[in-house]
Amino acid sequence: MNPLFAPLLASHGGFGLNLNPFETNIINLAVVIAGLVWFLRGFLGGILERRRQAILSDLQEAEQRLAAARSALADAQNGLGAAQQKAEQIRIDGKARAEAIHLDNQKRTVDEVARVKQGAQSDLANEASRVKSQLQRETALRAIEKALGALPGKLDDEAQARLIDQSIKTLGNA
Numbered sequence: 001m002n003p004l005f006a007p008l009l010a011s012h013g014g015f016g017l018n019l020n021p022f023e024t025n026i027i028n029l030a031v032v033i034a035g036l037v038w039f040l041r042g043f044l045g046g047i048l049e050r051r052r053q054a055i056l057s058d059l060q061e062a063e064q065r066l067a068a069a070r071s072a073l074a075d076a077q078n079g080l081g082a083a084q085q086k087a088e089q090i091r092i093d094g095k096a097r098a099e100a101i102h103l104d105n106q107k108r109t110v111d112e113v114a115r116v117k118q119g120a121q122s123d124l125a126n127e128a129s130r131v132k133s134q135l136q137r138e139t140a141l142r143a144i145e146k147a148l149g150a151l152p153g154k155l156d157d158e159a160q161a162r163l164i165d166q167s168i169k170t171l172g173n174a
Contacts, residue, residue, distance in 0.1 A: 144167045148160075
């Protein structure tokens with residue numbers, strides 16, 4: 001036997017079971033426990049049932065919020081996909097429009113350069129024609145002056161007058 005328990009057992013007269021229900025208060029304990037079970041079953045049962053219902057209600061509400069959140073997420077993902085497609089289409093349209101504007105600007109530039117070149121060629125041709133006519137007149141006048149300067153000693157007055165009239169007529173037709 002354990003030396004720590006020996007003095008305790010010696011003072012009580014040993015170890016044994018007391019089966020007398022009146023001395024051990026077994027009947028009182030059974031009545032109290034039965035009463036507690038009987039009265040507390042309804043009280044604690046109601047509290048536990050209300051708690052169980054509150055937990056079930058919270059779970060159902062959480063499931064509904066989860067379903068709503070999943071639905072909102074799916075809608076948002078669909079919206080994102082649609083927005084990405086629209087953004088890609090806008091980017092493609094913008095690129096095509098920029099290319100069209102660039103080509104249009106190039107065409108206008110080429111047309112303008114061609115118009116300016118044609119105008120310059122026309123101006124050049126007109127100026128060349130004017131200069132050519134002026135040179136022809138000056139050449140003709142100098143030739144006439146030279147001929148007239150040489151003729152006085154070779155021609156008489158009447159032949160000289162005819163030559164001057166004929167030269168004037170020639171210059172008037174040119």
